[in-house]
Amino acid sequence: MITATLDTNVLASGIVTFHKLTPPAQILKAWRAGEFQLITSAHILEELQRTLEKSYFQQFITSQQVAGTISLFKEEAVVTPITKTVVGAATSPEDDLAITTALSAKSDYLVTGDKPFLKKVGPTYQGVTIVNPSDFIKKLQISK
Numbered sequence: 001m002i003t004a005t006l007d008t009n010v011l012a013s014g015i016v017t018f019h020k021l022t023p024p025a026q027i028l029k030a031w032r033a034g035e036f037q038l039i040t041s042a043h044i045l046e047e048l049q050r051t052l053e054k055s056y057f058q059q060f061i062t063s064q065q066v067a068g069t070i071s072l073f074k075e076e077a078v079v080t081p082i083t084k085t086v087v088g089a090a091t092s093p094e095d096d097l098a099i100t101t102a103l104s105a106k107s108d109y110l111v112t113g114d115k116p117f118l119k120k121v122g123p124t125y126q127g128v129t130i131v132n133p134s135d136f137i138k139k140l141q142i143s144k
Contacts, residue, residue, distance in 0.1 A: 002036040002140065003078075004109040005102040008047045008094065010133055013113065015052065015069055016060040023133035027111065030140050031077075038077040041101040045070055045079070047094055080105035092117075102128045111136045 006014070006027065014024030031038045051057065052066045061069070073079075084103040086096045095117045102110040103126055110130045112118060121130055131139065 002109065003039050003105065003107045004036050004111055004136065005039045005044075005098060005105065005107045005128075007098040007110065007112040007114065007117075008044060008051055009113045010111050011044070011048050011073075012051050012057065013133075016057060023137055024113070026137050027133055027140075030137070035140055038073070039080055039101065039105040039107045040073060040077045041080055041082055041097070041104070043082065043097045044101055045073055047097070048073075078105065095121075099125055099128070109136060109139070 006024075010024045010027065013022065014028040017025045018028060019025070030036060049066060049070050052061055052069070053063065080101060082100055082104050084100050086100045086103065095112070095114060098110060098112065099121070101107075107128055110125070110128050111133055112130065113133055115132075118130060118132060123130060
């Protein structure tokens with residue numbers, strides 16, 4: 001089964017657009033349907049919670065829904081311990097944490113919507129393929 005780490009921007013976007021046809025929402029639906037194994041870490045989930053609690057996101061999701069969503073990820077995704085260290089590879093420390101999570105779990109893919117991050121890190125990083133949400137959906141469709 002394909003394994004993938006989704007960075008915080010993909011997770012947050014997928015959550016707030018879950019009932020639409022956005023690529024991040026399609027990815028979360030594919031995960032819920034068992035089409036790939038979601039790999040995350042405590043660091044990503046903490047960043048996701050902080051992000052979803054910001055006033056912008058509160059117009060889309062309640063605090064209770066945020067708590068339920070974080071619990072769902074903790075229960076249903078693989079929450080991997082961080083065993084690798086990456087500093088300065090990406091455009092921000094948060095993006096380094098996404099790479100670190102993917103490397104620690106040996107994820108097949110790291111999915112990000114951050115274009116500067118994709119441009120800086122490139123299509124692969126130490127064996128992990130880095131793709132945008134639309135390309136990841138295509139990979140999932142090919143693997144069926």
